[in-house]
Amino acid sequence: MIKISNVSKTYNNSIKAIDNLSLNIKSGEIVGFIGLNGAGKTTLIKMMTGILRPDSGSITINGMDIVEDALDAKQIIGYIADSPDMFLRLTGYEYINFIADIYKVPLSVRKKRINDLAEKFNLLDQLNKPMQGYSHGNRQKMMVVACLVHNPKVWILDEPLIGLDPKSALVLKNMMKEHAKSGNTVFFSTHVLEVAEKLCDKVAIINEGKIVFYGTLDELKGKYSKKDDLEKLFMEVVSHE
Numbered sequence: 001m002i003k004i005s006n007v008s009k010t011y012n013n014s015i016k017a018i019d020n021l022s023l024n025i026k027s028g029e030i031v032g033f034i035g036l037n038g039a040g041k042t043t044l045i046k047m048m049t050g051i052l053r054p055d056s057g058s059i060t061i062n063g064m065d066i067v068e069d070a071l072d073a074k075q076i077i078g079y080i081a082d083s084p085d086m087f088l089r090l091t092g093y094e095y096i097n098f099i100a101d102i103y104k105v106p107l108s109v110r111k112k113r114i115n116d117l118a119e120k121f122n123l124l125d126q127l128n129k130p131m132q133g134y135s136h137g138n139r140q141k142m143m144v145v146a147c148l149v150h151n152p153k154v155w156i157l158d159e160p161l162i163g164l165d166p167k168s169a170l171v172l173k174n175m176m177k178e179h180a181k182s183g184n185t186v187f188f189s190t191h192v193l194e195v196a197e198k199l200c201d202k203v204a205i206i207n208e209g210k211i212v213f214y215g216t217l218d219e220l221k222g223k224y225s226k227k228d229d230l231e232k233l234f235m236e237v238v239s240h241e
């Protein structure tokens with residue numbers, strides 16, 4: 001469960017990226033986070049994961065405050081950043097091991113977990129090569145493996161499907177479904193409305209730093225007139241408020 005209460009964030013004393021935003025994300029649900037470029041998705045995700053500090057308001061992850069109990073809260077978060085271009089001089093294996101060290105994943109379970117995940121995402125032949133030589137999609141997938149290596153309960157993913165081939169995207173989508181089904185929280189941003197429609201229990205739509213809709217797709221379709229076309233619905237929501 002993620003509880004976001006009255007959170008605001010302004011950059012450089014001028015751009016109000018997040019404006020008094022509140023949102024409760026229950027365990028057991030996949031929530032898709034959608035909004036125009038610059039709407040505030042990455043900013044909110046960075047505050048949810050403790051990378052950025054809110055100017056005001058608070059965020060708890062399974063009851064732990066991300067600022068006050070940062071270490072405990074971060075221990076249960078799996079985060080995928082919006083860009084996979086980090087630590088490129090390391091091999092995939094070194095990078096994943098580095099993350100596994102930080103999260104204190106016991107050596108006894110680590111090897112099998114890395115192997116299983118790498119196999120699922122067709123990465124076995126990449127593990128021992130430096131990441132700077134990877135294709136974009138393989139970099140992204142290595143970030144996914146590193147995110148999951150410590151078996152986090154709460155998944156907070158910033159555009160996790162970008163660049164993944166259809167097979168790998170399907171693997172990740174199925175993992176997201178399974179994870180939520182086992183009672184965990186999955187929150188991810190995407191620009192692909194079809195993904196949001198097919199995968200998510202609920203969608204949160206953000207516009208200019210405010211949540212303008214939060215609910216199921218059926219509720220969204222019931223609320224606005226252009227019932228079947230998700231693109232038109234989305235346009236209506238972000239232009240209404």
Ligand SMILES: Nc1ncnc2c1ncn2[C@@H]1O[C@H](COP(=O)(O)OP(=O)(O)OP(=O)(O)O)[C@@H](O)[C@H]1O
Pocket residue numbers: 011012015016017035036037038039040041042043044
């Ligand atoms: N480091 C920063 N310094 C100053 N302004 C920033 C910074 N990061 C984001 N912003 C501004 O904050 C607002 C929200 O940006 P954010 O990256 O959160 O949007 P987003 O919804 O993730 O967009 P996208 O769909 O393009 O990823 C934008 O106006 C952006 O220009």
Ligand SMILES: [Mg+2]
Pocket residue numbers: 041042043082
């Ligand atoms: Mg973003």
